[in-house]
Amino acid sequence: MLLSDLLHETYSAVAVNKARSGLTILGIVIGIASVVALTAIGQGVQATIQSSIQGIGSNLLIVTPGAPRGVGQEVSAGRGNAQTLKLDDAAAIGQLDGIKAVASEVTRSYQITAKGTNTNTRVDGTVPEYLTVRNVEVAEGSFIDEGQVTSLAKVAVIGPTTRDDLFGVGSTDAIGSVLRINKIEFKIIGVTKAKGGSGFSNQDDVVFIPITTAQRFLSGNVYVNTVSVSVADASGMTAAQQAVTQLLLDRHHIGDPLLADFSVMNQSDIVAAATSVTSTFTILLASIAGISLLVGGIGIMNMMLTNVTERTREIGLRKAIGAERKDISRQFLAEAVMLTFLGGGIGVALGWLIAWATTKFASIAAQVTLPSVALAFGVSAGIGILFGWYPARQASSLNPIEALRYE
């Protein structure tokens, strides 16, 4: 059989039963589209998280209370709940050589109200050094100063997103207004510059207050959640990390570093930890998508088997007038492959569209990558051949007379 005839036969067979071919293709479309879209979203989330971690400041060491428990678990929800770090520890770190600045934080989420509006956001009790350590700039007013920390002042500096939520987008009368955290009034003295970031890593949705105020009126204890340490230059990172670890071990009277009640991470540790979480997430999404692809493939096999049964007489006739086994099996295989390729093509386009829409409306920069498209397409072609092969073989091995008698 010539190739042009094979294509002609395949096309007319697929076109004859448009509804059924369409539904079968739809199965593959959904499978492929979900593989392409979900892996794109997974990779987008990964990239977003990495860039926001990199955005928190360079040459940064993060000291958190609680024992280091290995990569991956360090970013778990329990981090920072242990109570082992105090402001004195931070002050001592600041005295070490090669340390530029140290900023302690006490962080928790609260319901914030102002003038009848309210929002739930992160309240970050911190010190003036926070600006240097975390690359934050003030857009209006001023940041918390040393005096306010000493005097336990009830003042607040808010992020632009919080400002928008409480006072309306771009509002200029936030400064001087009052907001309430836990029924305690704070006077707003400044608004920070937008830093970007989105979703769960939004660095603009925050309320800064003096750390001492946070300890006295909100947390009610003397511990801190995080100590961010800015190292003077990049080449001193390893030395600084060791020095900080040793200092805290001494201060906490711990001899064995394995028993440390705190952990010191540098930026690449955090990126690695976050990446291992997000890649697990991406793999999860991809396997869900893979299952729908498999279901689509079984749909093709089902259609092809029905097809073979329905067209038994036709197969018998074709064999009777001289079709060889390979002519018959190729014809059915070509049908399956054509269905999967159509489904694959539409699926890739649809997946790309979903990724595009996610980027546009859900502010996750979904990334459609060539490998995921190639994988999805390869799998769909594979499915077409695999799931088309069995019905094709069934069809080709029919006895012509029995096939012609089939009703």
Place this chain on the structure above:
Amino acid sequence: MIELANVEKIYKNGDAETRVLKNISFKVNDGDFVAIMGPSGSGKSTLMHIIGALDRPTSGSYVLDGRDVSKLSDDELALVRRDRLGFIFQAFNLLPRATVLRNVSLPLVYAEVPAEERDRRAGDALRAAGLPEDRWNHLSNQLSGGQMQRVAIARALVNNPAIILADEPTGNLDTKTGELVLHTFQRLNQEQKRTIILITHEPYVAEHADRIISVRDGEIVEDKHNGNKRVVNDHSHAAI
């Protein structure tokens, strides 16, 4: 050359066995025009399927052109059918959703004949079978029974087979069209020396052949030369 020796065909259905063909032996030389005649259910179609290499006998031997059919593979049989044989099935067996031209040219598709030559040869065959040209692009399930029969005949002729096997080819035709078909067979037999095996239950149709083999209950009861062969002459149906 067709040589059957002690051919038997038994259908098994659970415990029940049906002996459809019993001890069939005969030879057909190249260029013969043979009619196989018998009442309904006597095994004529079953015999045609065996002669046409579509089915294998349960026992006995069938040698076609010097080759033992029972020793050929499925694909070798397919090539024999494609290159040497033309079938007209009792039930026509046309592809329902394909045009008349496509149906007729289908054997040539498998013989990998290029499209233009295919259409030309299909046209010749349709003319020989007497199907008017305005029907050639109809779908085959939009035709009358007689028209379908002529498409089936054209399809059997299109690959210029050495042996034509026709199962009740005039069963759905009026006398005139039937005669045209019989004339076509006689012409193919006489002018091109093709072997024709014509299956029918009507003595009148059988009398157009040179030899008549009568079958009853799966056995040959008579095998005789047809002394008073009916010859259809050209001008008796010029109007079709």
